[in-house]
Amino acid sequence: MVMGSLKGRDLLSMADLTAEELQELLRLAAQLKSGALSLRCEKILGLLFYKASTRTRVSFTSAMYRLGGQVLDLNPNVTQVSRGEPLEDTARVLDRYIDILAIRTFDQHDLEKFAEYTEIPIINALSDREHPCQVLADLQTIQESFNTLEGITLTYAGDGSNNMAHSLLLGCALAGMNVRIASPVEYQPLESIVQQAKAIAGDRSEVAITTDAIAAVQGSQVVYTDVWASMGQESSAQSRIPIFQPYQVNEQLMAHADKTAIVLHCLPAHRGEEITNGVIEGSQSRVWDQAENRMHAQQALIASLLGVK
The missing domain is CATH 3.40.50.1370 (Aspartate/ornithine carbamoyltransferase)
Structure with missing residues (x-):
């Protein structure tokens, strides 16, 4: 029903x-x-x-x-x-x-x-x-992977000011998940969204914003990224690359995550920029299940x- x-x-x-x-x-x-x-x-x-x-x-x-x-x-x-x-x-x-x-x-x-x-x-x-519809699919994919959402930790690395970071903050808080956004200080989420997510999470889960991608992925079961320049931001795409390079989801970053961690990307992906080819095509990737969902x-x-x- x-x-x-x-x-x-x-x-x-x-x-x-x-x-x-x-x-x-x-x-x-x-x-x-x-x-x-x-x-x-x-x-x-x-x-x-x-x-x-x-x-x-x-x-x-x-x-x-x-x-x-x-x-x-x-x-x-x-x-x-x-x-x-x-x-x-x-x-x-x-x-x-x-x-x-x-x-x-x-x-x-x-x-x-x-x-x-x-x-x-x-x-x-x-x-x-x-981008709430994407997050519904993301949460479905995480639940399929771990048989639960509550207590799972998701780290998003990249442009924290974009629509994905905002909806992930709210969606993870609703689901009882810990959510961490790792982004440069000038590209962090809207403070109003962060406060809204913290209010939803209450004492059930963690909402954290940081500039340190390595610290953020420690113990994370889900590592998420998105393009560094969204639609309408193409003119600044090249200038953003050195700013976001420390937030690339690559093999070195994934080594700091939980050994069971999965990788998500809402697509389209710029391989070699926000994510390496080896990671998106690797055994930890759930990107294609995520797209189907x-x-x-x-x-x-x-x-x-x-x-x-």
Whole structure:
């Protein structure tokens, strides 16, 4: 039975979930992946993507088709959005046509505006502030590897100011995991997100921010990284390399992690920059399971927001 508490709601941030709702989503994703549960719906998912995408676009599309629904690609370049139609006007029209909308955009405020002017569920498929759907898949992958989330320590090494670091802070705190962000001092997470994660974690788990990657990975069961320059930051990509080099996930860094540690990367990867080829292709890598789980986690999320039974 799909939980009813998420029906009709939006997912703009990992913090929109409770710890119990997160666990229920992960249980549902696992059931859907294993084939223990099959859900069907005849609904329409809209994809409004202002940013290029491979995994997000294909995983959302596959997830909806597997549920028996339909997908509309609302490419901004071939709709009135690209000609300056106000977001609130677009939102109110789409609200009459489709059943659920996933948006991949730059500004978190755009998602909030869509949510304000629609009754249908709005999903954050990525913004500059957060990437909650990726973290759902990440947590599913970690749970598959260790049969638990509670007490597991995840270290993220790299750009702590990006959307992945923010959503990992919140998601790990919700899951009862210890989370450490290792990044240069000028690229650390938003303090508001850090404080929010600490409030969620309470006394259950650790939330730590540091500039020392080696110290951060000590005893970690999960080592996570992402590109050093996200979409829209290409002009600074080369200048960032020497700044982030001490945070590269390589064989030397992994030697300091727990012997059972796994490696995650949300992709696409720049091999030889934030991660070495040997690590991403090595026995500790769970990157391809992680990518597959985008589809299963999003299938669970869509079904839950639509109230599919």
